Amino acid sequence: xxxRLCIQGLAVAGLLATVAVPASAADTITVASWGGTYQExxxxxxxxxxxxxxxxxxxxxxxxxxxxxxxxxxxxxxxWDITELGADECARGSxxxxxxxxxxxxxxxxxxxxxxVHDDWVGISYTSVVLIYRTDVFGDKGPKxxxxxxxxxxxxxRRALSGSQATETLSVAALAxxxxxxxxxxxDIDGALQSVDKVKGHIDAWWTSGAQAMQxxxxxxxxxxxxxxxxxxxxxxxxxxxxxxxxQGVLTxxxxxxxxxxxxxxxxxxxxxxxxxxxxxxxxxxxxxxGPANEKAFETGKIPPERIKDINSAPENVKxxxxxxxxxxxxxxxxxxxxxxxxxxx
Amino acid sequence: xxxxxxxxxHAGRPNGALNxxxxxxxxxxxxxxxxxxxxxxxxxxxxxxxxPIGWLFWLSLFDESGQLSAANYARFFEQASYIKTFVxxxxxxxxxxxxCVLFGYPLAYMLSQLPRRAAGVCLIFVILPFWTSVLxxxxxxxxxxxxKGLVNTWLMDxxxxxxxxxxxxxxxxxxxxMTHIMLPFLVLPLYASMKTIDVxxxxxxxxxxxxxxxxxxxxxxxxxxxxxxxxxxxxFVLCLGFFVTPALMGGGKVIMWAMRMEQTTSLYSNWGAGAxxxxxxxxxxxxxxxxxxxxxxxxxxxxxxxx
Numbered sequence: 170x171x172x173r174l175c176i177q178g179l180a181v182a183g184l185l186a187t188v189a190v191p192a193s194a195a196d197t198i199t200v201a202s203w204g205g206t207y208q209e210x211x212x213x214x215x216x217x218x219x220x221x222x223x224x225x226x227x228x229x230x231x232x233x234x235x236x237x238x239x240x241x242x243x244x245x246x247x248x249w250d251i252t253e254l255g256a257d258e259c260a261r262g263s264x265x266x267x268x269x270x271x272x273x274x275x276x277x278x279x280x281x282x283x284x285x286v287h288d289d290w291v292g293i294s295y296t297s298v299v300l301i302y303r304t305d306v307f308g309d310k311g312p313k314x315x316x317x318x319x320x321x322x323x324x325x326x327r328r329a330l331s332g333s334q335a336t337e338t339l340s341v342a343a344l345a346x347x348x349x350x351x352x353x354x355x356x357d358i359d360g361a362l363q364s365v366d367k368v369k370g371h372i373d374a375w376w377t378s379g380a381q382a383m384q385x386x387x388x389x390x391x392x393x394x395x396x397x398x399x400x401x402x403x404x405x406x407x408x409x410x411x412x413x414x415x416x417q418g419v420l421t422x423x424x425x426x427x428x429x430x431x432x433x434x435x436x437x438x439x440x441x442x443x444x445x446x447x448x449x450x451x452x453x454x455x456x457x458x459x460g461p462a463n464e465k466a467f468e469t470g471k472i473p474p475e476r477i478k479d480i481n482s483a484p485e486n487v488k489x490x491x492x493x494x495x496x497x498x499x500x501x502x503x504x505x506x507x508x509x510x511x512x513x514x515x
Numbered sequence: 516x517x518x519x520x521x522x523x524x525h526a527g528r529p530n531g532a533l534n535x536x537x538x539x540x541x542x543x544x545x546x547x548x549x550x551x552x553x554x555x556x557x558x559x560x561x562x563x564x565x566x567p568i569g570w571l572f573w574l575s576l577f578d579e580s581g582q583l584s585a586a587n588y589a590r591f592f593e594q595a596s597y598i599k600t601f602v603x604x605x606x607x608x609x610x611x612x613x614x615c616v617l618f619g620y621p622l623a624y625m626l627s628q629l630p631r632r633a634a635g636v637c638l639i640f641v642i643l644p645f646w647t648s649v650l651x652x653x654x655x656x657x658x659x660x661x662x663k664g665l666v667n668t669w670l671m672d673x674x675x676x677x678x679x680x681x682x683x684x685x686x687x688x689x690x691x692x693m694t695h696i697m698l699p700f701l702v703l704p705l706y707a708s709m710k711t712i713d714v715x716x717x718x719x720x721x722x723x724x725x726x727x728x729x730x731x732x733x734x735x736x737x738x739x740x741x742x743x744x745x746x747x748x749x750x751f752v753l754c755l756g757f758f759v760t761p762a763l764m765g766g767g768k769v770i771m772w773a774m775r776m777e778q779t780t781s782l783y784s785n786w787g788a789g790a791x792x793x794x795x796x797x798x799x800x801x802x803x804x805x806x807x808x809x810x811x812x813x814x815x816x817x818x819x820x821x822x
């Protein structure tokens with residue numbers, strides 16, 4: 170009895186398999202991102218709905234960035250079909266020829282900032298670098314602009330900036346000089362370095378990871394810092410006495426690519442098209458503070474209006490911030506970072 | 516060859532010589548046998564150490580476009596930060612090694628003098644942190660040492676200090692964190708070496724009229740030097756390649772060579788850039804080991820049981 174059922178079941182399964190072609194085992198892609206709460210949010214916002222709609226399986230992995238992709242591509246051992254990177258990494262990897270060309274007949278690029286739409290990479294989300302300060306030290310009269318942050322007489326206190334993200338620190342250093350947000354790019358690197366030089370004696374820690382920035386502020390090791398908005402939002406939610414805004418924030422984009430040599434390029438292309446579609450993009454801010462790269466997401470009506478004002482890439486907030494230019498850093502990153510290191514490492 | 520030596524023996528050398536030759540041949544056979552036993556290990560060392568290091572060196576000679584070039588090494592002189600980082604690395608290694616000797620020697624001495632059972636219990640306290648993750652211990656130090664950490668809050672509550680002491684996110688923090696992690700590496704070989712010192716030697720010293728202090732200075736201390744030397748070398752060399760603790764406790768102001776490697780590897784789209792840093796560190800470390808060897812003899816090569 171059970172045996173016959175089993176055989177029948179197998180037959181049905183076999184029939185189904187021949188009918189439902191997209192559900193075959195071959196249609197599995199691997200997507201790599203940064204891990205943590207961000208990747209969990211992406212799973213709910215992008216990966217799960219896409220897998221369901223396309224009838225594919227999406228496996229996940231985590232990445233450390235461009236090095237990983239380079240290692241896979243140059244070593245001829247590509248295990249990812251899609252991976253997330255920082256936009257400046259995408260620009261550099263593109264120059265090195267590490268990615269497959271994207272097919273914009275499959276991927277609808279409308280609604281994505283043209284600066285983040287390229288032959289072989291496309292924007293996926295935004296992070297902002299914002300100024301955070303502790304309200305138990307400053308009340309609500311804390312430093313509001315980067316010029317305030319640089320003003321050590323008016324705002325005495327301990328400070329932290331990013332030591333690992335030279336591009337971001339140089340951008341805020343340019344803002345600190347009073348350069349208006351639409352004139353920051355192309356960054357005058359030497360001018361920005363001079364600006365860093367002015368404040369470096371008052372920097373108590375140069376953070377190298379988002380977690381470290383968060384810990385420094387949370388434990389009161391510093392009174393003000395540059396920090397990623399997601400981390401700042403988490404601190405606030407945890408009840409830490411902090412305040413931050415998007416004024417003079419630096420918007421940095423994340424992007425997605427298909428590493429060269431991906432074995433499931435075509436399915437990856439379809440999946441990527443889903444990830445950047447307004448409908449799924451609108452899911453992202455429901456789970457995490459990183460804003461959608463596709464501004465049409467704000468027109469879907471999925472995001473509650475009171476949530477929109479807290480999202481860094483909402484049109485109202487974009488106006489207050491500098492958009493970091495990946496193409497600029499592609500050509501200047503190495504030199505600028507070495508100079509920056511020479512300045513702060515002693 | 517054997518026939519030659521045999522014929523020589525027949526040419527009128529005393530019987531003892533024949534014996535010596537046989538013994539020598541036996542010793543040769545035995546060392547060949549030992550070498551054969553050793554060869555799998557040697558092959559493994561060759562495959563997982565010598566070959567990758569050779570490859571590392573090879574990689575460091577190429578620039579981004581795959582051309583032979585010295586660019587990866589020239590960078591050390593073009594960018595001031597490399598030299599600074601290098602100097603910082605050795606400064607940290609020296610200070611931490613010094614601190615380890617300062618704390619580790621008395622500790623090992625105490626352990627070696629305690630009755631067996633008590634020493635065993637105390638050793639557990641040395642080894643226990645050894646088994647805890649470096650990351651966990653470093654974060655623990657951060658919690659203890661930072662501005663609003665335990666030490667500063669207590670000292671301020673007690674009125675000992677008015678301003679918090681700068682103990683974390685600077686050089687002092689790195690040294691404190693690393694000393695704690697490195698201490699067992701010094702204490703364990705030193706303790707092992709002290710345990711092998713014959714108590715009769717000390718008794719003889721006292722018997723000949725030396726005070727306890729003089730016995731310690733003239734008998735115990737020189738005998739403990741081999742263990743101390745190997746401990747110092749282990750600690751120093753491990754310090755040179757340290758990453759986690761300086762990265763977390765240094766506040767981005769104390770950049771050590773290993774951190775620089777990570778930065779350089781991700782900055783340049785070229786493995787050679789990072790490889791060159793590895794080659795330089797390896798060369799300098801080997802040179803230092805050579806220097807230790809020359810200064811301290813075979814004692815420094817890590818054979819602490821040598822008497």
